[in-house]
Amino acid sequence: MSCKICFKSVRSGQNKVACGVCSALVHTTCAGLNTNDVKIMTENNRIWRCTDCNLERSKSMSDVTPVSNDSSLSLVDVISLLKGMREDQKKMEIDLGNSLEACHADLFIYEKNDKELGGEKVQCQENRENS
Ligand SMILES: [Zn+2]
Ligand SMILES: [Zn+2]
16 A cells, blocks of 8 residues: 555555545655644544545535534544644735735825825915915
């Protein structure tokens, strides 16, 4: 049996997980799992899904219910979800930071324009009064 991800053979001494759907074998390291993940998974009788089966699953799920409301989520799903969320959050923070900066920059320009326009207005009035 060879690992579905790296295609190298899975030896008996190596940490491995079997996909609960297609029963493909994958090295835990290739699956991005640490020994603790595997331990928790085994203790809770959770099945692990390979990327292909996960994709199939999320594809069929995404149309029906939001992922967070799915009570049948396996631990690995939750872990990968959390990992994804953390990355999303990071991305969002960066986006937010960028847009805030853009906002400030815009505000600054508006303020500057206002002042400049205001200054011109005052000048115009002064000129009118003088003439
Ligand atoms: Zn592998
Ligand atoms: Zn599978």
